[in-house]
Amino acid sequence: MKITEFLKKELQGWKPLEIVGLTAVLVIILINAFVLKDSPAAIINAICGILYTIIAGKGKISCYFFGLTGSGCYIYLSFINALWGNMLLYLLYYIPMQVLGIFRWKKYLKKESGEIIKIRLNAKQRLILTVIGIAGCLISIVLLNYFNDKSPVIDGITTFLSILGMYLTVKRAIEQWVVWMVVNGFSFVMWLNLVIHGAKAYSTVLMWGVYFILAIYFYWQWRKELKS
Secondary structure, eight states: OOHHHHHHHHTTTOOHHHHHHHHHHHHHHHHHHHHHTOOHHHHHHHHHHHHHHHHHHTTBTTHHHHHHHHHHHHHHHHHHTTOHHHHHHIIIIIHHHHHHHHHHHHTTBOTTTOBBOOBOOOHHHHHHHHHHHHHHHHHHHHHHHHTTOSSHHHHHHHHHHHHHHHHHHHHTBTTHHHHHHHHHHHHHHHHHHHHHTTOOOHHHHHHHHHHHHHHHHHHHHHHHHHHO
16 A cells, blocks of 8 residues: 555544544643743654644554553653553553554555444453453552552553553454543552652653543444444
8 A cells, every 4th residue: 555545544434523533632731831841752752642642543454553652662761650450551552552552453444434343342251351350450459559650550440441442453343442541540649649749740640531532532433333
C-alpha cells in the first residue's frame, strides 16, 4: 500500500465533534504545560497518549505509532515517581504488545475504510476474564506493597487491568473500553494525588481524565457499530 493511500484511509471517518474535541484538548494541554511549567516528558506523553486513544477508538492501525512514543515517556515518568508497577507494565508488556498489535490489526482491516473489524466476547470469555482480573489485581497489590510502591492499591489495580485491557485491544474486543474506564478512572486519582504532593505531571493528570471520557465515548460508538 502506498503511503498516500494509507494516510488517506487513516484520515477517513472523522466526525466534526471528534476533530473539535481533539483540537481543544491538545490546546488545553499546551496552555496548561506553559502556565504550570510541566515537564517535556509529561507533555509528549499526554499528546501521544490522547492521539493513540482516539485513533485506536477510530479503529486505525496508526494509533500504535503514537502509543509507542507515549509509552517511552510514561516509563520515564513512572520511574522518577517510583510507580514500579506502571513502569514495568509499559516496559515489559505495553511496548511488546503494541508492536504485536500492529501485525495483528493488519490482518483484520476493512479494505474500503482501513478500520479494524470489531468483535464482542461471549459470556464464558467475559466470566473467565473477570475472575482473572480480580485475582490478578489482588496479587499485584500484595507484591507492590512488598516493594514499597507509593500507591500499591491503585497501582496494582491499574497495572493488572491494563494488561487485560491491552490484550482486549489487540484482540479488537469492545470489552476493552469497560476495562479502560476502570483503569483510567483510578489512574486519574493516582496521578492527581502525586501532583497534589509535588510531582510535576499536570499534563498526565489531564491526560488520564480525557482517557476516561474517551473510553465511555468509544464504548458507545463501538456498541452502535456492532449492533448495526
